[in-house]
Amino acid sequence: MAEHIDPAPDPIPEAPTPESIDPAVVVPETDDSLAPPPESAALFPSLDPAPQPPPALPPELGTEDPMALFRPGAHDAPSPEPFSPVPAVTPPPTSGPHLPDPRWPQSWSPPIERVTPVPEPAPTAEPTPRRRWPTALLGLAAGFLGALVAVGAMWGFGVFDDASTAETSEAAPPTTVIERVVTEVVNPNADGTTLAAAVGRKVTPSIVTVEFGTDSAAGFTVVASGSGVVVSADGLVVTNEHVVADSDGFDARVVLSDGRVFPFEIVGEDALTDLAVIQVPATGLTPVDLGSTRDLSVGDVAIAIGNPLGLAGGPSLTVGVISAFNREVNPGFNASDRLFGMLQTDAPFTSGSSGGALVDGAGRLIGITTAVGVAEAGSGDVGFATPVELMTRITDEIIETGDVKHAFLGITGRDQLDRLDDGSLQPAGAVVITSEPDTAAERFGLQPGDVIVGFDDNEVRTMQDLVIGLRHYRVGTPVDFHINRDGTVETIVVELGERPEGL
Structure with a gap:
């Protein structure tokens, strides 16, 4: 409770206090020598929430005007010296008869709401900190707590809500939730299995066994066997030409990976690339996924x-790596038996694996296992597979027409070797030695001495590059040949012819 300093020179009599009522505030005895100037009392307003009676009127202002205390000049009277603290005024009791205050006329009651006069400017002399710091700290704390309560109340009633945001939210159209589809790549090792096991589960249903033999009352006697790869759900199977060659006079059948047995018919075959297509009278088969070697x-x-x-019990699986590309292989005794552009792998396969699948780490077909190079000395054999790109080109035509016609340029040639500054030789193209009569090369103007350095988007550094590349084209396809003629590179469009029989 704040102390009020009466500017009147006469002392104010203390209100009588019944013995049964304790004073609300007891002001301890104070050393007058430490008393602050009288004006300092107004700097620290009361922290006591209980209402206090107005101060006594000075004698010179009279008692007839109860608001005289708050009129200008009411506090101009000089304060007596020395300063003596005024005893606390006892508030009226909460129950029982109201005890009158002798300082106030009975006809006037204290106002319900307290009126706090505007404090006068602080005096030049600083107040003694020993008496006033605790009150200042309490005032600051009370003010801070009051501010927090007020802000909390305002926040609770939505004073700080953003009206524009609320209007925008109300005006916003309803949101349509669309189902999100997530595509995940399954890691073959996620369930603890190996890569080979995961690939095997995926590819094995697409592998068949091709068997030739005799069928009798005693059962089917196998004479020769190979492998095949399902390329369509309606029973088209790709295998090697040498698997189905010379099969006349034998009974033929296909054994699926689940043990079902079907007869088959040969759709077509191509000895130049050692590929063939057979038809199995079955539906709902599992075709292999096609990959790429590029x-x-x-x-x-x-x-x-x-x-x-030809072992019973279903397909077998072996694992290796790609060892090389564009290998030239001669599995027979004639020059026409040469295979170009073959994949080399160290994944072991042997007799009976011909026509099977060579797949990548994702289980996609990258080649048809075709030949095995048997080592006379060393640690093992070398396998060769026909690339999937060449397989697709040949088998598509077989499925469409039952036969294959191979494109033909009509030149003889050799590798062009250029000498470098360091004295070494480097392949730089395929040089034309002769341009055969009645061939595409002669009709479209290729001349001896021309160096073919490319065609379409393919680079040519050797004759083998030219042969491998042209096998991917069909007869009648126009091709842009890039030739170096007398030091100038020019382009000649050549429409490929058909390879003659016997070459």
Whole structure:
């Protein structure tokens, strides 16, 4: 409770206090020598929430005007010296008869709401901190707590809500939730299995066994066997030409990976690329996924799946890597038996695996296992597979027409070797030695001495590059040949002819 300093010179008599009522505030005895100037009392307003009676009127102002205390000049009277603290005024009791205050006329009651006069400017002399700091701290704390309560109340009643945001939210159209579809790539090792096991589960249903033999009352006697790869759900199977060659006079059948047995018919075959297509009278088969060799590198995983040695019990699987690209292989005794552009792998496969699948680490077909190079000395054999791009080109035409016609340029040639500054020789194209009569080369103006350095988007550094590349084209396809003629590179469009029989 704040102390009020009466500017009147006469002392104010203390209101009588009944013995049963304790004073609300007891002001301790104070050393008068430490008393602050009288004006300092107004600097610290009361922290006591209980209402207090107005101060006594000075004698010179009279008692007839109860608001005289708050009129200008009411406090101009000089304060007596020395200063003596005024005893606390006892508030009226909460019950029982109201005890009158002798300082106030009975006809006037204290106002319900307290009126706090505007404090006068602080005096030049600083108040003694020993008496006033606790009250100042309490005032600051009370003010801070009061501010927090007020802000909390305002927040609770939504004073700080953003009206524009609320209007925008109300005006916003309803949101339509669309189902999100997430595509995940399954890691073959996620369930603890190996890569080969995961690939095997995926590819094995697409592998078949091709058998030739005799069928009698005693059962089917196998004479020769190979492998095949399902390329369509309605029973088209790709295998090697040498698997189905010379099969006349034998009974033929296909054994699926689930053990079902079907007869088959040969749709067509091509000895130049050692590929063939057969038809199985079945539906709902599992075709293999086709991959690509263009994005592969030496050292990438290569998995072979087939039926080596015609063993019963379903396909077998071996794991290796891609060892090399564009190998030239001669599995026969004639020059026409040469195979170009073959994939080399160390994944083991042997007799009976011909016509099987060579797949990448994702289980996509990258080649048809075709030949095995048997090492006379060393640690093992080398396998070769026909690339999937060449397989697709040949088998598509077989399925469409039952036969294959191969494109033909009509030149003889050799590798062009350029000598470098360091004295070494470097392949730089395929040089034309002769342009055969009645061929595409002669009709479109290729001349001896021309160096073919490319065609379409393919680079040519050797004759083998030219032969491998042209096998992917059909007869009658126009091709842009880039030739170096007398030091000038020019382009000649050549429409490819058909390869003659016997070449």
